[in-house]
Amino acid sequence: MTRIAIDPITRIEGHLRIEVEVENGVVKDAWSSGTMFRGLELILKDRDPRDAWVFAQRACGVCTTVHALASVRAVENALQLRIPTNARLIRNLIAGIQFVQDHVIHFYHLHALDWVDVVSALSADPAATAQLAGSLSDWPTNSTGNFKTVQAKLKTFVDSGQLGPFANGYWGHPAYKLPPEANLMAVAHYLEALDWQRDVIKIQAMLGGKNPHPQSYVVGGMAMGVDPNSPTALTTRRLSEVTELTQEAQAFVEGVYLPDVLAIAGLYKDWAGVGAGIGNYLAYGDFPEDDSGQPEAFYLPRGRIMNRDLTKVEAVDHIGVGESVSHSWYTYGGDDGALKHPWDGVTEPTYTGPRPPFDTLEGSDKYSWLKAPRYEDQPMEVGPLARMLVAYASGHKDVKAGVDGILSALGVGPEALFSTLGRVAARALETKLLIARMSTWQADLEHNLDTGDLAIADISRWDPASWPADAKGWGMEEAPRGALAHWVVIKDQKIANYQLVVPSTWNGSPRDARGRRGAWEEALIGTPVADPERPVEVLRTIHSFDPCMACAVHVHDPAAGSGVEIQVV
Amino acid sequence: MRLMGGASVTTRRSSSGGPIVPRPDHPVRWGRPMAHQDGLYDALVARGISRRDFLRFSAAMTAALSLPGSYTARVAAAVAAAPRVPVIWLEGQDCAGNTEAFLRASHPTVAELVLDTLSVNYHETIMAPSGKAAEQSMADTIATYPNGYVLIVEGGIPIAEGGIYCTVGGRTFESIVRDAADKALAIISVGTCAFDGGLPAANGGPTGAVGVNTVAPRAKVINLPGCPLNVQNLTATLVHFLTFDEWPAVDTYDRPLFAYGQLIHDQCERRAHFEQGEYVVAWGDEGHRKGWCLYKMGCKGPETFANCPTVRFNDRTSWPVKVGHGCVGCTMPSFWDEMSPFYRRLPTPPPFATEVTADQVGIGLVAAVTGLAAAHGAISYARHRRQVAAGTAQTAETVPAGTATMAESTETATSPSPDDVVDEKGTDQ
Numbered sequence: 001m002t003r004i005a006i007d008p009i010t011r012i013e014g015h016l017r018i019e020v021e022v023e024n025g026v027v028k029d030a031w032s033s034g035t036m037f038r039g040l041e042l043i044l045k046d047r048d049p050r051d052a053w054v055f056a057q058r059a060c061g062v063c064t065t066v067h068a069l070a071s072v073r074a075v076e077n078a079l080q081l082r083i084p085t086n087a088r089l090i091r092n093l094i095a096g097i098q099f100v101q102d103h104v105i106h107f108y109h110l111h112a113l114d115w116v117d118v119v120s121a122l123s124a125d126p127a128a129t130a131q132l133a134g135s136l137s138d139w140p141t142n143s144t145g146n147f148k149t150v151q152a153k154l155k156t157f158v159d160s161g162q163l164g165p166f167a168n169g170y171w172g173h174p175a176y177k178l179p180p181e182a183n184l185m186a187v188a189h190y191l192e193a194l195d196w197q198r199d200v201i202k203i204q205a206m207l208g209g210k211n212p213h214p215q216s217y218v219v220g221g222m223a224m225g226v227d228p229n230s231p232t233a234l235t236t237r238r239l240s241e242v243t244e245l246t247q248e249a250q251a252f253v254e255g256v257y258l259p260d261v262l263a264i265a266g267l268y269k270d271w272a273g274v275g276a277g278i279g280n281y282l283a284y285g286d287f288p289e290d291d292s293g294q295p296e297a298f299y300l301p302r303g304r305i306m307n308r309d310l311t312k313v314e315a316v317d318h319i320g321v322g323e324s325v326s327h328s329w330y331t332y333g334g335d336d337g338a339l340k341h342p343w344d345g346v347t348e349p350t351y352t353g354p355r356p357p358f359d360t361l362e363g364s365d366k367y368s369w370l371k372a373p374r375y376e377d378q379p380m381e382v383g384p385l386a387r388m389l390v391a392y393a394s395g396h397k398d399v400k401a402g403v404d405g406i407l408s409a410l411g412v413g414p415e416a417l418f419s420t421l422g423r424v425a426a427r428a429l430e431t432k433l434l435i436a437r438m439s440t441w442q443a444d445l446e447h448n449l450d451t452g453d454l455a456i457a458d459i460s461r462w463d464p465a466s467w468p469a470d471a472k473g474w475g476m477e478e479a480p481r482g483a484l485a486h487w488v489v490i491k492d493q494k495i496a497n498y499q500l501v502v503p504s505t506w507n508g509s510p511r512d513a514r515g516r517r518g519a520w521e522e523a524l525i526g527t528p529v530a531d532p533e534r535p536v537e538v539l540r541t542i543h544s545f546d547p548c549m550a551c552a553v554h555v556h557d558p559a560a561g562s563g564v565e566i567q568v569v
Numbered sequence: 570m571r572l573m574g575g576a577s578v579t580t581r582r583s584s585s586g587g588p589i590v591p592r593p594d595h596p597v598r599w600g601r602p603m604a605h606q607d608g609l610y611d612a613l614v615a616r617g618i619s620r621r622d623f624l625r626f627s628a629a630m631t632a633a634l635s636l637p638g639s640y641t642a643r644v645a646a647a648v649a650a651a652p653r654v655p656v657i658w659l660e661g662q663d664c665a666g667n668t669e670a671f672l673r674a675s676h677p678t679v680a681e682l683v684l685d686t687l688s689v690n691y692h693e694t695i696m697a698p699s700g701k702a703a704e705q706s707m708a709d710t711i712a713t714y715p716n717g718y719v720l721i722v723e724g725g726i727p728i729a730e731g732g733i734y735c736t737v738g739g740r741t742f743e744s745i746v747r748d749a750a751d752k753a754l755a756i757i758s759v760g761t762c763a764f765d766g767g768l769p770a771a772n773g774g775p776t777g778a779v780g781v782n783t784v785a786p787r788a789k790v791i792n793l794p795g796c797p798l799n800v801q802n803l804t805a806t807l808v809h810f811l812t813f814d815e816w817p818a819v820d821t822y823d824r825p826l827f828a829y830g831q832l833i834h835d836q837c838e839r840r841a842h843f844e845q846g847e848y849v850v851a852w853g854d855e856g857h858r859k860g861w862c863l864y865k866m867g868c869k870g871p872e873t874f875a876n877c878p879t880v881r882f883n884d885r886t887s888w889p890v891k892v893g894h895g896c897v898g899c900t901m902p903s904f905w906d907e908m909s910p911f912y913r914r915l916p917t918p919p920p921f922a923t924e925v926t927a928d929q930v931g932i933g934l935v936a937a938v939t940g941l942a943a944a945h946g947a948i949s950y951a952r953h954r955r956q957v958a959a960g961t962a963q964t965a966e967t968v969p970a971g972t973a974t975m976a977e978s979t980e981t982a983t984s985p986s987p988d989d990v991v992d993e994k995g996t997d998q
Contacts, residue, residue, distance in 0.1 A: 006700040007738045010693045013665045015737060036735040036742075037776060038662050038725075038769040045773055050909040054897060055905070058768050061666025061797060062694075105672075113697045118945045161652050162688040168706045169697030202886045209889030212669040212797055220851055223866075223894035225858035231861025233893075234766035349775060351733045358739040457852035539699055567951050 001028065004532050005360055007035070009542060010108040013062040014549030016508065019361055020519070020531045021536060027538070030517070030524035031201065032508045034274035034369040034549050037329070041347040042497040048464070049075045050219045051488050052498060056486060057213055060548055062330040063096050064148045064212035065204065066479035067486070074486040075219045078473025084455035085291055087221035089445040090234075090518055093300040095213060095477075096438045097203040099378055101250055102480040103431040106546045108186075108193040111424070114540045115264055116186040117176040118166055122158065124184035125287070126151055132181045141192060142185075142510060149366050168250065170536040175528075177269055189256050201251040203242050206232070221457025228449055239446060246442070259429040262409055266423055272412055275420030275541040278379050278524035281386035282486065282506065284316065286478035286565070287437070289444075299429075300439055300478060303390040304375065308418055316375075318474045318485060321501060323371040327510040329353060330371065338514030339374060342487035342499035343472055368510040372518065372551070373501050381519040382482025383545060384427040384508045389417065397425045402429040420523070425546040464493040478510050479503055481548050505547045520545060611698040612658030633805040633880070634817060635827045644812050652983060654807075655710050655718035657749050658692040661735050661742040663724025663776055664770045666797035667760040668694045674800045675884035678723035686808075688720075693737075704738050711752050718751035719807075722746060722781045725762040729777025743784055748792040757791055758782075759803060761899055764794035764822075770953065771905035782823070786821065791816045792823045796899035815892045824874070833870035833896050834919060836878040844921060849893075857893060864919070867912035871919035875900040 007017035021029040044055055053071035060067060069091060076083065083091075110178035126147040133142035157163070170176075178186070202213045207224070208214020213488035216223050266273075285295050287303030294301040303313040321464060322339030325332055331350040332338055353364045361367040374380070391399035406425050407414060416422060461467060471490040478484070482503030489497040509518030517525075520542055527541050627645035631638065640785070662670070689709040696703055710718055727734035731986075732741030750756055758781040761767040769778035784792055793802055806825055809817045817825040834840065842848070843862040848864055850856065864871065875894050879890045890896055898908035 002645055005739075008693050008699060008703055010696050010699045013694065014663075015660075015735065017736075017739075035737065035802060038734075038776045038778075039776055042775060043768065043771045043773040043905075048912070051909050051911050052909055054909075055768065055771075058666070058796065059662035060665050061669050064664075064666060064669065066808070109695060118697070144674075160653070162655070162690075164653075164688045164690055165694075165696040167690060167698070167709070168702040170702070198884070201673065202883045205883035205886035207885050207892070209892040209894060211673065213664045215889035215897070216894050217762070218894070221852060223857075224855070224892050225860065227858040230858045230860070233858045242878055254669055292580050349734075351730065353733070354732065354739075356733065356741045356744070360739075454858065455853060456857075459851050459853070460853070522714050534702070535700075556920060 003362060003518040004359065004529075004535060004538075006535060006538060009467050009539070009547070011113065011539075011543060012547040012549065014504075014547070016542075016547055016549050017182055017361070017491055018198065018524070018538060018542060019118055020524055020527075020529070020535075021364060024374075025528055025530060026311075027524045027527045027529060028371065030521040031361060031367055032370070032510060032518055033367050034508060036549070037349055037369040039347070040174055041345075041500065044495050048493070049078070050462075050464075050487060052486075052488065052495060053217050053219070056498075056500065058209065059283070059502065061212045062100055062515070063098065063224050063548055064475060065214050066095055067502075068214070068217050069095060070475045070477045070484050070486040070500070071488075072219050073475025074473045074479065074488045075143050075475075075490075076473070077237065077475055078471040078488055078490055079219070079461045081220050081458045082291065083221045083458060085448050085453060086445065086456050088291060089441050089448065089507075090222050090224070090226075091217075092390050092441045093438060094204055094207050095287070097200060097246075097435050097439065098247065099480050100431050100438075101197050101437045103427050104193055105197050106427065106459065106480075107257060107424070108190045110546065111543045112186055112190060112264075113169060113556065114536055114543055115176070115268060116183050116190075117171050117173075117418050118154070118169065118183065118187055118497050119158070119171040120176065120178070120180045121151065121187045122155055122180075122495075124180035126152065126184070129181040129184045129188075132263075133185045133365070134218070134435065136263055137255045139255040139259075147188055147330055148186055151184055154187060157434060165520050170534045173534055173536050174530055175536050175540075178264065182267065183219050184261065186260060189260055191254065193506060196248070201250075206238060216429055218457055220462060223456075224456060226449060226454055228454050236446060236449065239442060242442060245437075246435065246438050249280075253431050253435050253471065257429055258432055261424060262406070265425060266285055266342060266410055269410065271540065272282060272410075272416035272419045274527055274537075275423075275523045276418045276526075277519050278517070279306075279308040279418065280375075280380045282316065282375055282380040282382050282483050283387045283390040284476040284483040285390075285403070286476075287441075288436075289441075291503045300387050301391050301394045301396060302476075303394060304380070305386070305389050305393055310389065310414065313390060313393045316402050318487070318507045320376045321373060321485065322377070323373045323501065323505075324513050325341050325366075325371050326513040327366050327468055328368055328371045329366050339377060342485075342501060343473075343489055343497065345487070345497065345499035346498070354434055368508075369396050370505050370508050370510060370518075371501075372509045372538050375514060379416040379509060379512065379522070380506055381514050381520055381523075381545075382422065384430045384480075385417065385423045386481075386482060388426040388429060398405045399429070399434050402433060420541045420544040427546070461549050467493055481546050482506060502548070504545075507545045508547060508549060520547070521532035570753070599624045600658055600913070617747060628804075630805055630808045633801065633827060634809055635830075640812075644808060653688040653957055654688045654811075655706055655714045656687045656692075656721060657718055657753070658689060658721040658723065659745070659746060659749060660693055660724050660744075661722070661724035662776065663762060665694055665723070667723045667763075668692070668931055670797040671759075671803065673883055674804060687719075687901045700738070707935075711749065715752045716754050717808075718753060720749050720756045720785075721759055722756065722763045723759050725776075725778030726781065726784055727769065727776035727778050728774065728784070732893045734776040734778075743815065746781065750781075750789065753785075753789060754790070755791045755816070756781060757793060757803070757806065759793050759798050761794040761796045761904065765902050767796070768905055771904075787823070790823060791819060791825060793828070794822075794824060794951075796897075796902045796904075797877065799828070799875075799877065799880055799882060802876070811831075820874070824900070828876050828880075829874045829900060831874065831876065833873045833875055833890075836876070837890060838871055838878060860893075861888060861892070861893040865914055866895050867910070867914055869898035869901075869904075869908045869911075869915065870896040871915055873898040873901055876892055 001022045003021050005019045009016040017033040020027045051350050052150045053068040056071040057068035127144045129147040130144040204211035204214045208216040227233035285298040287299035290297040302316050326337045329351045331348050352366050392403050474487045476485045487499045507519040622679040628641045630640045631644050681924045691707040732743040758764050763781050765780040766778035839862045847861040848865045849861050881888045897911050
């Protein structure tokens with residue numbers, strides 16, 4: 001057996017180290033380690049709860065905005081505020097374009113290089129590439145001329161000897177299966193998506209002042225004037241600019257992203273049998289479509305799927321969430337295996353790993369800065385696949401039609417969903433549904449403004465003197481990478497405790513007190529590794545979750561018996 | 570008055586007293602050794618950019634940098650001649666927000682190409698290889714371009730407990746920054762965390778986070794704080810470096826004056842309402858809908874130095890105050906503690922302009938910055954001529970006397986304050 005350490009895992013947000021043990025070319029065991037700690041929860045203590053969202057938003061700049069939303073929801077929940085219709089719809093629009101932009105960036109800029117051999121694109125025939133692309137969609141740049149230009153650019157780039165971010169990639173690895181033409185098409189769209197993402201996210205600048213880290217939330221609603229008759233407020237005219245960008249986003253999603261995903265997935269169908277993982281899926285649900293705050297009114301539903309059983313959707317309550325630290329670099333004062341609900345959560349960093357520089361975490365009982373969240377003591381997977389499965393099993397009309405359509409296009413059965421490829425497809429389907437839904441929310445917003453409703457925030461509890469001495473709240477949300485929640489305890493107008501349980505903590509969780517692996521660790525079991533020096537297959541499965549942290553993956557291949565050879569790759 | 574960032578100004582000194590201009594006889598400048606092929610202008614032409622667009626870009630950069638218009642040709646020439654600059658971009662205690670800002674580089678097409686035309690050899694968020702292969706990309710860059718690459722650092726550097734709060738490849742982030750900084754030609758800190766530790770350094774943070782200045786030679790470092798930074802300022806700073814072989818003039822916090830030389834308050838589109846005594850006092854009130862001043866909602870614009878109102882974000886689309894939320898002061902030192910609570914109005918109200926004295930703060934700073942811009946242009950030009958003539962670099966200059974005096978004079982301003990204006994609704998918490 002060989003133990004391989006991969007650190008840094010790149011093309012993610014944050015710092016991730018993965019160690020895996022490989023035997024006979026297959027992963028037998030895996031460890032996921034978050035290698036960076038900031039202490040956000042400790043920094044938030046004693047601060048003004050109305051400020052918390054500004055701090056919390058900085059948990060992530062890639063899936064920016066999502067922590068701001070979870071934070072204001074948690075404080076609003078604690079103060080029992082109900083936000084106005086305008087604020088609800090504007091929040092949906094900001095979150096909606098975040099999903100769409102983030103998912104597309106993930107596919108092209110963070111994940112595609114695991115499937116697409118950039119160097120191979122040099123030997124493609126541009127005319128055949130145009131034919132291939134034309135068979136998938138009528139996107140205007142799918143022309144021989146454009147592919148020729150892209151290929152020439154690529155050639156200049158490679159010939160310069162300065163390969164930049166593409167240097168030392170795993171080019172030529174036998175796991176790359178696409179024909180040169182598909183590779184060239186993907187490279188062209190990689191470049192096109194760079195321009196696209198920059199444009200469409202302007203919706204967040206219009207509604208939030210900037211991206212990343214939009215700055216228009218307040219506890220109780222949004223910090224912006226809405227008034228069709230004031231040029232300095234959010235007007236119908238400004239919303240028409242949002243419409244233009246939404247249309248641009250939708251055109252690319254339907255004309256480029258979806259066809260590319262289906263085409264590439266069709267050539268990697270064996271990956272529908274890899275990376276299944278733990279089989280428990282958790283979705284908090286999101287995108288409220290009325291003002292009740294009830295999950296029944298969410299566009300994407302709340303629920304759980306256990307043991308891949310799509311015949312039942314289990315209930316979800318925030319009280320079911322708990323975190324332990326048996327294998328994490330924290331202490332609970334002697335009871336590290338206890339599942340603590342976040343209201344009672346404790347963040348006491350206690351590093352017990354090897355002193356740097358180190359080659360392996362082997363032998364470290366605690367091995368990550370991530371805690372181990374569990375739902376009613378069960379490990380869960382979160383993310384687009386979890387959301388689509390919960391919606392599918394709930395009978396969601398759009399999702400059902402979409403999932404069935406993709407399965408039929410690929411010629412695979414529902415069991416293919418539980419896989420590395422399933423995550424890629426679920427993300428694409430979700431993008432398609434959300435960009436279409438944004439028009440509905442915007443129409444609702446315009447209609448509401450037409451009725452003369454200009455309310456944007458509930459300010460009845462803006463003054464902290466109006467608060468109870470003790471209050472507790474929770475804010476649930478779906479972020480692009482999965483179920484996200486913040487919990488806040490307020491005492492005497494200040495934050496007494498603040499805890500975040502984020503998607504990549506669920507997915508990247510280390511083992512728990514009972515030794516059960518987290519979602520990434522479990523999904524890696526059985527992943528083929530043709531060349532331990534170049535473990536691109538491990539990256540495929542890890543990236544299919546779209547990790548959001550700053551860590552690394554260790555591939556670990558212990559030789560039989562006690563002598564374990566450590567390879568740092 | 571606290572945090573008067575723009576007051577005392579010194580251009581960069583190296584530890585030996587000279588500027589960090591590479592020696593004229595230095596074998597390596599940008600890119601490959603001795604390389605001046607692959608000029609950017611050629612690259613732009615190859616990508617279908619017209620000369621007219623290129624010159625328009627150069628003019629915009631000249632303006633952004635507060636250079637005299639006559640510099641446009643020089644900017645264009647310098648940028649066009651540069652081969653791709655090798656870059657190592659390190660991420661420590663970060664959120665990748667500055668990386669995302671970088672991906673939004675948006676000065677239509679051309680600035681994007683300037684950034685494309687860097688050779689980003691190591692950047693964990695975008696690079697193809699992982700693990701050891703990724704580390705090889707960094708080692709190759711340092712070995713191939715000693716003193717010839719730009720190091721960009723994002724995120725705080727935790728130094729408590731031997732640096733165990735952030736490791737990459739089993740090494741502490743601190744040691745990685747030190748090694749990469751050693752052979753870097755120049756270092757840019759992007760965002761507030763790399764500037765002074767930022768969020769992880771805020772009160773309560775246990776990791777001992779510090780900024781790049783603490784672990785790398787200050788003489789090499791220029792700071793572009795902001796949460797995240799405005800990518801336009803990164804582009805302009807790089808263009809300045811290409812044009813003059815050195816950083817633009819900076820303030821006491823090593824922030825370039827062209828971007829951080831003026832108060833937000835003095836450039837704010839809502840300023841007239843401040844002068845008129847028209848304030849938002851509750852979210853969604855009439856003033857909020859009409860775009861009145863956000864001072865009473867806690868806006869930190871009166872004490873924050875940055876060019877957000879003029880440059881704005883996302884291809885000049887907007888900025889927070891335009892939308893309706895106050896500035897949180899994110900370009901300022903220790904802003905997470907110094908500027909919060911974010912909704913509490915500033916303890917020292919900014920004075921009104923009066924008919925007799927106008928606004929002391931505004932006048933003082935505008936005069937100072939105008940003077941600085943002019944002085945900077947002249948100094949840069951003079952330095953350039955000296956360098957050309959003598960092949961030597963000259964030592965740092967200080968700005969003309971009087972700048973500090975003007976700033977100090979604001980401390981004694983006794984204009985009426987906005988807090989004298991009675992709140993009609995009385996809810997100006």
